[in-house]
Amino acid sequence: MPSDVRVRFAPSPTGYLHIGGARTALFNWLFARHHGGKFVLRIEDTDMKRNTEEAMSAIYQGLEWLGLNWDEGPHVGGEFGPYLQSERTELYERYLRKLQDAGHIFEDQGAMRFRSPREHVIVDDIVCGKIDFDLSNPATHPDMTIRRPDGSWIFHFVNVIDDLEMKISHVIRGEDHLSNTPKHIELIRALGATPPHYAHIPLILNRDGSKMSKRDEGARVEYYIQRGYLPAAVRNYLCLLGWSPKDNREKLDIDEIIRIFDVKNIGRSSAIFDPDKLHWLNGEYARELGDDEFYELAVARLKSSSVTLDNYPEKYVRAALQTCKGKINTFDELPAYCGFYFTDDFDYDPQSAAKHFTPESKPRLKAVREAFSALETFDAAEIEVALKSTAAKLSVKVGAIVHPTRLAVTGSNVGPSLYHLLEVLGKETVLARIDRALAMF
């Protein structure tokens, strides 16, 4: 039996996809997938002035990146199209006439307004419960305008009409619309139709509790795409804002989420977006990546950074990146983490140098150089033996020679496994870099 669950995500093209909007889309998508229903994308572009294809592509790209495929909407079509409100004006005219004929409309300075029946409206919300709104006072609940004097349409009207026309069964949207819902219901009833089911989900807030706005860093999905986050991780994190599987699991496969997702389990209080937790979760996903997958993503990220890979054979690049796998949480950390592989011209981190380029370091580095130059095979295992025996010979801890060596060869005291990194770099390069460091003393 096919499901008659039909939900929609109805953004207005403002040029980017807001992270809160993405979560609203995600919850709609999950609901549709859970019930085997349809997820519809509708673009609310009634404000014609700045609605371009470029502005909309940010929405399409963001949704696609998150894997939120729509069953009906732009690009894919569907039997209830068109899915751009700017192409549906005839429909709105028809509905306006219908309301006029029934005597629900009056004109006010050129604008068309809907005369409220002025009654109590009970919104029976799936997450918020039953809420009684008293719309009897015109002073506090003025008759809403549905069309401006210039002929353009107001959101409340076209949104409601399209939900009706597109046979939307459940309206899952941000809580900021909760107070608007009784007005929408009035309109629907005046049309002789039955309202959809409603589910208003809590908003996502900034660290300081303020509403996330377009100015905030991290408020747009684009930001996470650019910074090298993994879509599965961002999607997983978004699921956890206001929803929980209730069994302490956090990292969840999307198929598992679809299976257990239930709107009724969505919380009622707003949630603060925590970049630290997303960062951690992204690391959890990044560590699970396959070698090839990691390599592809890493190369893609490095290509858009100042690191140049052109002069290095793929085998070298692969080996180098392999030593970074599991060490980073997001790919934008990569250029700084592995840059030393792809240039000999790097600076020594001043704080590390102060600590590890000391007078005692010189003889140690020299000893390391000697041990390395004597090696026949320059691989991680041999390097480890050489470093440890050198440390033993000098009667110092391994760390006492490892740190200066790492600093000399990479410019930093943080990075991949030293033994493996040296193997990748190769004997010649390593010796040259130690010489360069030695010249500092």
Add this chain to the structure above:
RNA sequence: GGCGCGUUCGUCUAGUGGUUAGGACACAGCCCUCUCAAGGCUGGUGCACGGGUUCGACUCCCGUACGCGCUGCCA
């Protein structure tokens, strides 16, 4: 101002009358260890406040405070 919604560690959350209030992120310490991560262990911090109801309230009711939303010819 009016109306609506909300309030469990710093943050995300579990919890629906009797729990040592659980987990995760972050933070601190320890272990592991070639650094950093990862992993393991340990630690601290929480039911906004005041009244009820009840033998017993984080849980139910009423207030207060605080936050947020709506109150547009924005969406």
